[in-house]
Amino acid sequence: MTDWISSPDVAGNDSNWVNNLRSLLSEKQWxxxxxxxxxxxxxxxxxxxxxxxxxxxHSSLFEVGQLANLxxxxxxxxxxxxxSNVHINQTNICVLxxxxxxxxxxxxxxxxxxxxxxxxxxEMSKFSKSIDEVHSVGGLHPDLDVDYYVELISSAxxxxxxxxxxxxxxxxxxxxxxxxxISFNETLKKLRDSxxxxxxxxxxxxxxxxxxxxxxxxxxxxxxxxEIHRQAHALGIPSNCTMLFGTIETINDRLVHMxxxxxxxxxxxxxxxxxxYPFLPDSTRLxxxxxxxxxxxxxxxxxxxLMLDSIPHIKAYRMNIGDEVAELALxxxxxxxxxxxxxxxxxxLAGADSSLNYxxxxxxxxxRDAGFIPVKRNTIYTKFNTVNVDPPKRVRRLKVIT
Numbered sequence: 463m464t465d466w467i468s469s470p471d472v473a474g475n476d477s478n479w480v481n482n483l484r485s486l487l488s489e490k491q492w493x494x495x496x497x498x499x500x501x502x503x504x505x506x507x508x509x510x511x512x513x514x515x516x517x518x519x520h521s522s523l524f525e526v527g528q529l530a531n532l533x534x535x536x537x538x539x540x541x542x543x544x545x546s547n548v549h550i551n552q553t554n555i556c557v558l559x560x561x562x563x564x565x566x567x568x569x570x571x572x573x574x575x576x577x578x579x580x581x582x583x584x585e586m587s588k589f590s591k592s593i594d595e596v597h598s599v600g601g602l603h604p605d606l607d608v609d610y611y612v613e614l615i616s617s618a619x620x621x622x623x624x625x626x627x628x629x630x631x632x633x634x635x636x637x638x639x640x641x642x643x644i645s646f647n648e649t650l651k652k653l654r655d656s657x658x659x660x661x662x663x664x665x666x667x668x669x670x671x672x673x674x675x676x677x678x679x680x681x682x683x684x685x686x687x688x689e690i691h692r693q694a695h696a697l698g699i700p701s702n703c704t705m706l707f708g709t710i711e712t713i714n715d716r717l718v719h720m721x722x723x724x725x726x727x728x729x730x731x732x733x734x735x736x737x738x739y740p741f742l743p744d745s746t747r748l749x750x751x752x753x754x755x756x757x758x759x760x761x762x763x764x765x766x767x768l769m770l771d772s773i774p775h776i777k778a779y780r781m782n783i784g785d786e787v788a789e790l791a792l793x794x795x796x797x798x799x800x801x802x803x804x805x806x807x808x809x810x811l812a813g814a815d816s817s818l819n820y821x822x823x824x825x826x827x828x829x830r831d832a833g834f835i836p837v838k839r840n841t842i843y844t845k846f847n848t849v850n851v852d853p854p855k856r857v858r859r860l861k862v863i864t
Contacts, residue, residue: 464845465837470700471731473774473843475537480506483536495520496529499768503533508724509769514717517765523757530764530795534776538797541848542834543775544825545841547595547628547801550585552577552614556601557637560678561748566601576603579617590622592821595801595841598629599664607641608649612656619657626841627658631665632690633682647693654699660842661694663702663737668711669719677709677748688726695730700842703733703773707762708741708754716762720769727772734843735775735798738762739782756787760794767795775843785828792832798839799828826851 468474476482484504492500499513509517517526553576556566567574577585586596596618615627630638630653639649667674669684682690691701703723707716720736727733740754740762754762767776777798778791788799802820826836826849836849 465847468844468846470734470842470844473734474541474543474839474846475774476539479533479537483533486532486536490528490532492529493520493522493525496525500529503529503768508771511714511717511721514720514765514769515713517768518713518717518761523761523764526761526768527764527794530767531793533767534795534797537774540833540835541797541837541846542792542829542832543798543837543839543843543846544829545595545801545839546593546822547597547803547841548586548589548593549597549803550577550582551600552582552598553600553603553606555603557604558602558633558678558680560681561676563678569604576606579614582614583617583621586618586622586625590625593625593802595626595628596622597662598627599631599634599662602634602637606638608638608644608652609642611638612652615653615658616656626660628660628662628841629653629658630661631663632661632687633665635661635690635694636682636686646690647697650690650694650697650699654697658699660734661691661699661701663691663704663733663735666704666719666723667706668709668715669722670711670715673709673711673715677706684722688722691733692726692729695726695732698732700732700734702735702737702777703727704737704739705766706741707738708758709748709751717765717769720766724770724772727770731772733773735777736766736770736773737777737779738766739779742782756790759783759787760791763791763796764794780828789828789832792829792834799825801825822849823851825849 487500487504495516499509499516502509520526554565554567555569555574555576559566618627635646635649639646642649665681666687667678669687671684674681694701705719723733740759741751743751743753763776763778775798776796777800778788778796780788780799781803802825829836830851836851838847838849
């Protein structure tokens with residue numbers, strides 16, 4: 463039974479959140495350096511890139527986090543969201559060789575793979591009783607076009623109609639479009655009509671083409687990333703959006719990136735969640751990366767919440783930043799911790815060590831331990847259920863007397 467429902471564009475957001483925030487802001491004393499920013503928030507005004515610089519360089523991380531946390535509470539109260547999902551990567555074979563990627567393989571490498579439709583369905587069946595979302599992204603396979611994915615998605619929907627399919631990054635959409643000789647729009651229509659429910663929004667990296675040429679040469683341009691999501695949203699396909707930070711970008715690059723995303727979000731209100739995640743250096747080829755400290759991760763999440771007024775949710779992606787930092791991030795503006803995941807390759811090959819053995823209880827406990835109310839959501843933030851954190855009951859077995 464669903465506790466409450468929403469629409470994809472509202473995504474569970476309190477429509478009165480600006481007034482809620484005004485009341486919350488008045489209860490605290492703010493430093494002189496943040497007074498203008500607080501006044502803008504109080505008046506429902508969008509923060510500028512200059513405001514973002516102030517937030518990134520403000521001496522008190524705690525005060526920036528407090529401000530972001532109040533925005534989150536104004537929107538969602540004490541609720542923090544997660545879902546029951548699994549990651550299945552359909553192939554690790556890729557025609558590109560992005561410097562930050564530890565997942566990609568060439569066709570000739572011994573551990574390269576491509577799942578057949580049957581293999582993919584077998585993987586789904588292992589988790590089908592405990593998930594309501596499958597998250598699928600992969601490499602740009604030189605031999606696969608949109609027809610493979612249409613068959614894959616439609617077969618998955620036919621066998622598991624209750625499981626939402628979140629799949630394919632913008633660069634995968636571009637690749638399939640080129641492989642199939644059709645437009646982005648036609649590609650997206652075919653995928654939507656076969657049962658694709660949403661896009662994960664991965665691959666945004668930093669929306670600055672001079673940086674993209676160094677860290678992910680050959681991927682879609684910044685404009686193409688935005689245009690593919692614009693066309694998806696126009697077709698009614700919601701998505702997340704992302705930012706990879708801690709490579710070679712500047713603070714200004716991060717803020718311009720956020721500004722581009724929020725302007726696109728203004729058009730259709732179908733960017734549902736922003737997922738900022740730091741570069742993980744292990745097993746990759748980007749020695750000039752700056753790398754992000756835990757403090758910087760928390761500050762970036764907090765600034766994201768304050769800057770992205772038109773994107774409802776901010777995710778503390780525990781697969782990347784780990785459970786401890788994710789739990790802290792819930793007090794710095796994040797309101798979502800992704801999902802149970804069960805299995806994942808891309809982040810873990812790059813160096814992530816977060817647990818994959820989480821169930822509903824463990825996810826709910828993580829949220830409760832941070833001081834919030836755990837809420838299970840569906841993929842597109844339209845159905846919500848509060849979750850009991852009582853530990854699972856142990857099965858008592860009678861001792862066998864022989």
